[in-house]
Amino acid sequence: MYRAVKSRGFVAVMAGATTVAMLAGCTSSGGGAGKSGQAGSSTVTLMAGAQDLSKEQIAEFEKLNPGITVKLILTDATRLNTMLAAGNPPDVAVGGAVGSANINARGLATDLTPYLQKSTVLKESDLAPVNNSFRWDGKQSGKGPLFGIVKDWSQDATLWYNTALFDKANVPHLSETEATTYDDLLKIAKQLTAKEGGKTKTYGLGLEWAWTLYGPMSAMILQQGGHLYNDDLTEINFNSPEARRAFQWYVDFAQAGVGPTSLNPLPDGSDFSTFAAKRMAITQDGYWFGGNFAAKDALKTVKMAPAPVMGDTRANPTYSGQGWWIPKKAKNKDAAWKLMEYYMAGPPAQARAASGWGLPGLSSLMSKLPQELPYQKAAYATAQNELKYAVALPDSPYISVDLLNTTIDKYLKAAITKKMTVQDACAALTDELNKALKQGKDQIG
Incomplete structure (x- = not known):
């Protein structure tokens, strides 16, 4: 969370x-x-x-x-x-x-x-x-x-989706055990996104952008067999092929217009109300998200699916x-x-x-x-299976997660709006974060 x-x-x-x-x-x-x-x-x-x-x-x-x-x-x-x-x-x-x-x-x-x-x-x-x-x-x-x-x-990379919106768009339901790739997830999100009069009526995918970027990007890099930090966590690198691929995916997601971003945020900064109003087909949220649907008047066409994968290794951390x-x-x-x-x-x-x-x-x-409820039983089974892929994210003592998130967002927006190329954004992001890490290291010793 x-x-x-x-x-x-x-x-x-x-x-x-x-x-x-x-x-x-x-x-x-x-x-x-x-x-x-x-x-x-x-x-x-x-x-x-x-x-x-x-x-x-x-x-x-x-x-x-x-x-x-x-x-x-x-x-x-x-x-x-x-x-x-x-x-x-x-x-x-x-x-x-x-x-x-x-x-x-x-x-x-x-x-x-x-x-x-x-x-x-x-x-x-x-x-x-x-x-x-x-x-x-x-x-x-x-x-x-x-x-x-x-x-x-x-495990916060898991997916929750509205089966009714999938059925309406004639999109097959997601597997309860097999992970979809991030590339396929973006394709599915495009199929599920509905626009009317130049405005988005239904989002295909929500990423809880306002909550974290460091967590999912770190997971994407791990899934490709890459490493975001050096061994002693004093330096970070977004210039690697694995990090650039993760960064590029977020840029592609934003430019496709299939979900909220910091350039197009939800009013309450959270996917739930939009998802519950049947205006979002998929949201990337952990097991906890299912607690929203136990009430009698809650949305009933919900299912949980495994975390998507970028690369060959399934990894589903807590953020x-x-x-x-x-x-x-x-x-x-x-x-x-x-x-x-x-x-x-x-x-x-x-x-x-x-x-x-x-x-x-x-x-x-x-x-x-x-x-007790059908969706709870299915979500429990999916969650238990996902425990096999639980991993710990790297956590440097020299920088806060909040600073990581705000700095990543800053350069994502520059790349999304084409003020910077992905390569240049990743290079500038790496430089800025490494300066912050050095400062943190100097302060802590």
């Missing part, structure tokens, strides 16, 4: 008394926060989205942990940076596993390993592999101690993997960990899994995913 953070709610599902009792009996599993962790008579400040933790769930947690009060601050990147710089951060913050390398390299997050070792609620062996992107060994992500836990995630982390200078680390246990393994975690709003961060919760 990421990526820009995918704002999404979920249907509250009440957990059984066993889970509540388990959590009530496991409130002393802290990792030794010392003087900063005066749990039992403190306030835990959580910076998260309004949809992440309901008032009812906060009340339940506070009942299970007398003396601990939860204060919710809505997610605000600027405010978080200010709080971190001032040495007065929230006790828990939300962030992507992909992109956490920059935070970890700056020494801003707490190593959660001691807490995991003592916890009877969260076990390291139960963490889904996606959590490894929160690991940091001092040089790169994917190895070493754990600095965050994923709350939910998706973010949203999770929670505890800042290094948090004042109430023990109490923050108790809240994390409740959120990641207790009723909120079970509610998220059962609602279908993403794959769970714990392997033990995978069986909770919904399979």
